[in-house]
Amino acid sequence: MSWVEIESEAELRDLLGEVMPRAVTKERQRLHPRDREWLAASPFCLIATSDDEGNCDVSPKGDPAGFTHVIDDTTIAIPERPGNRRADGFHNVLKNPHAGLIFLIPGRRETLRINGRARLVREAPFFDEMIVKGHRPDLALVLEIDTIFFHCAKAFMRSHLWEPENWEPDALPSHAKLVKEIQTTSESLEELQAYYADASYAKKLYARS
Secondary structure (H helix, E strand, C coil), X not given: CCCCCCCCHHHHHHHHCCCCHHHHHCCECCCCHHHHHHHHHCXXXXXXXXXXXXXXXXXXXXXXXXXXXXXXXXXXXXXXCCXXXXXXXXXXXXXXXXXXXXXXXXXXXXEEEEEEEEEEECCCHHXXXXXXXXXXXXXXXXXXXXXXXXXXXXXXXXXXXXXXXXXCCCCCCCHHHHHHHHCCCCCCHHHHHHHHCHHHHHCCXXXXX
């Protein structure tokens, strides 16, 4: 069978049907008290960005639940911790401020989606409220909210994401083996295994190495 591409919004809408009324009316422009509660319970989010040429990136961010700082009803901040220093998403924000975030709560099948315009801040008074294990964030991504809404559970139900009986963490080799097989690296497999070991990696979560 040959490929049949969708090339217009009209064709897409004809295929999918009209948007359900609840999906239209659920968008908000300001944080509701329930949104604040969700952010306070969420330890993990995904941040999608693109540069001025449309090159995209999605970066995970995680910390103890409530790591997202609410500045006001239309502004939130995400702390940045030590990582691999690629900063792909941050480079994108400097070229194109539009960003989309999805906040997860483990075991919960719905998600909270926030779209807005981002900027990078290297210091602000609220950094004192983002200290974890004695470490202040390196910087923060501050997002001015354009739209916010809850997303339904269907994707998580289809994927069985939170059902441990369906988890297969050993379906692929360890991360150390993947790095050794796929990347060009001078370290031996044993050195990589030691580097990525939980106890070793945990020491690098907040302190700069």
